[in-house]
Amino acid sequence: MKPEDIVDLVKESQLRGRGGAGFPCGLKWTFLPEPDGGRRYLAVNCDEAEPCTFKDRLLIDFDPHLVIEGIAITCYACRLDTAFFFIRGEYRHQVKVVENAIKEAYDNGVFGKGIECYLHRSAGAYICGEETGLLEAIEGKRAWPRIKPPFPAVKGLFGRPTIVNNVETLAAVCPIVTNGVDWWKSMGCESTIGGPPSYGPKLMGVSGHVNRPGVYEVDLGIPLRTLVEEHCQGMRGGKRFKGAIAGGISMGVLGPDQFDAEMDFDIGRKYHVLGLGTACPTIFDEDTDMVAVTRNIARFFMNESCGQCTPCREGTRWMYQILLRIEAGDGTSKDLDLLLELGGSMGAMPGTTICGLADGNNWAVRTLVNRYRDEFEARLKPVSSSIGRGRQPKQVVSL
Structure with missing residues (x-):
C-alpha cells in the first residue's frame, strides 16, 4: 500500500x-x-x-x-x-x-x-x-x-x-x-446523539470495589453495568453501586442513577461528564466517603499543576484548602458555592489556562459536589441561631 x-x-x-x-x-x-x-x-x-x-x-x-x-x-x-x-x-x-x-x-x-x-x-x-x-x-x-x-x-x-x-x-x-x-x-457502536461513531474495541481498566478488577478488551458502547457485573463479577461484598469515575479522575464522576451509562465517546454529552477519557472507570460502593474522594482528587491536581498558569496554580490549591475545611467539619454552605464558582472560572475551557489540567480538576470536583451534595452538606459546620454566640446583648436605654 x-x-x-x-x-x-x-x-x-x-x-x-x-x-x-x-x-x-x-x-x-x-x-x-x-x-x-x-x-x-x-x-x-x-x-x-x-x-x-x-x-x-x-x-x-x-x-x-x-x-x-x-x-x-x-x-x-x-x-x-x-x-x-x-x-x-x-x-x-x-x-x-x-x-x-x-x-x-x-x-x-x-x-x-x-x-x-x-x-x-x-x-x-x-x-x-x-x-x-x-x-x-x-x-x-x-x-x-x-x-x-x-x-x-x-x-x-x-x-x-x-x-x-x-x-x-x-x-x-x-x-x-x-x-x-x-x-x-463491525465492533463498537454508532452515536445516538448525532455525533461521530465509536467504532472498534477498547481496553478498559476497571478498579475499585469490584470482585475482579482488571483490564478488559470490550466493544465501545458496553454499558457500565455489564462491564461490572459480567466481566468484573459484580460489586465487592454484594454492596450497592454508588458511583464511578468515568474514565480517569479528570473526566468527572457518574452518579448512582447512571450505572447503565454506555461506555463510548458520547458519554460526556449524554451523562454530563467531561468525556470517556482513558475508559478506565473506578467503581465506588455504598460505603464510600465521597467527600474524602473529592479531597483526594483535588490534592492530586494541586500537586501536579506545573504552575505556569496562575488560575490553575492558585485555584487548585484554593479548592483543596476549601475541601480540607469541609472534611474537617469547619466548612459552610458558601464554601460549596465557592467550589462550584471556582470550577467554572479556571481552565482551558473557560479560556484562562493553557492546558486542560484545571478542567480535569474542575469536572471531578463539580460532578462530585453536584451529585453528592447531601454528603457535603452533612459535613458542614452547624449554624447557630443564637446572636453573638455567647456574648450578652447590649442593653437598650430609653431616652
Missing part, C-alpha cells in the same frame, strides 16, 4: 484516539504539511500518569510488538523518519520490555532503514502526558505545555512537524490495515 492509501484507510475506519481526547486519528495525520526534506517525528505517548489508569501498561506487558508495528506503519504512512517512545518513568519493567521490543525490531529490519526509534523515559510529572508538555520533556526542558497554535503537526518536536499518538491508538492501526475497515466497524 502507498502511504496515502494507509492514511485514507485509517480515516475511513474513523479510528478515534485511545489516550483520552478521542480525536479522529486519520484526521490528525492529515494536518501534517508536505515533506520538505527536514526531520518529521512521531511521539508515542505511553506516559499513563492518570490515576486509576493502567491499560497501556498491560498492553506493553502482553503485546509490545503490536505497538511497534503500529509505530512503523504510522511512520511509513505519514512519512515520518524518527519515533520517540515516551514511557512513564515508574514503569521500570515495561521500560525493559519496550527496549527489547525495539531491539528486536532493529534486528529484523523494521527500524533502521529510514525509520529510527528511541526510548525516552519520563521524569515522572503528570503534565508530561499533555502532548506539548511531552514534547518539551523529550527536548530536555521542563514539561510546561505550549500555547496552541501552532499545533504539533505543524511545529512540534524541535520545531518540526510531529504526530503525537497514544500507544493503544497505534496498536489499533495494525489490525485495521490487516483486516480492513468493515472488520473494524
Whole structure:
C-alpha cells in the first residue's frame, strides 16, 4: 500500500484516539504539511500518569510488538523518519520490555532503514502526558505545555512537524490495515446523539470495589453495568453501586442513577461528564466517603499543576484548602458555592489556562459536589441561631 492509501484507510475506519481526547486519528495525520526534506517525528505517548489508569501498561506487558508495528506503519504512512517512545518513568519493567521490543525490531529490519526509534523515559510529572508538555520533556526542558497554535503537526518536536499518538491508538492501526475497515466497524457502536461513531474495541481498566478488577478488551458502547457485573463479577461484598469515575479522575464522576451509562465517546454529552477519557472507570460502593474522594482528587491536581498558569496554580490549591475545611467539619454552605464558582472560572475551557489540567480538576470536583451534595452538606459546620454566640446583648436605654 502507498502511504496515502494507509492514511485514507485509517480515516475511513474513523479510528478515534485511545489516550483520552478521542480525536479522529486519520484526521490528525492529515494536518501534517508536505515533506520538505527536514526531520518529521512521531511521539508515542505511553506516559499513563492518570490515576486509576493502567491499560497501556498491560498492553506493553502482553503485546509490545503490536505497538511497534503500529509505530512503523504510522511512520511509513505519514512519512515520518524518527519515533520517540515516551514511557512513564515508574514503569521500570515495561521500560525493559519496550527496549527489547525495539531491539528486536532493529534486528529484523523494521527500524533502521529510514525509520529510527528511541526510548525516552519520563521524569515522572503528570503534565508530561499533555502532548506539548511531552514534547518539551523529550527536548530536555521542563514539561510546561505550549500555547496552541501552532499545533504539533505543524511545529512540534524541535520545531518540526510531529504526530503525537497514544500507544493503544497505534496498536489499533495494525489490525485495521490487516483486516480492513468493515472488520473494524463491525465492533463498537454508532452515536445516538448525532455525533461521530465509536467504532472498534477498547481496553478498559476497571478498579475499585469490584470482585475482579482488571483490564478488559470490550466493544465501545458496553454499558457500565455489564462491564461490572459480567466481566468484573459484580460489586465487592454484594454492596450497592454508588458511583464511578468515568474514565480517569479528570473526566468527572457518574452518579448512582447512571450505572447503565454506555461506555463510548458520547458519554460526556449524554451523562454530563467531561468525556470517556482513558475508559478506565473506578467503581465506588455504598460505603464510600465521597467527600474524602473529592479531597483526594483535588490534592492530586494541586500537586501536579506545573504552575505556569496562575488560575490553575492558585485555584487548585484554593479548592483543596476549601475541601480540607469541609472534611474537617469547619466548612459552610458558601464554601460549596465557592467550589462550584471556582470550577467554572479556571481552565482551558473557560479560556484562562493553557492546558486542560484545571478542567480535569474542575469536572471531578463539580460532578462530585453536584451529585453528592447531601454528603457535603452533612459535613458542614452547624449554624447557630443564637446572636453573638455567647456574648450578652447590649442593653437598650430609653431616652
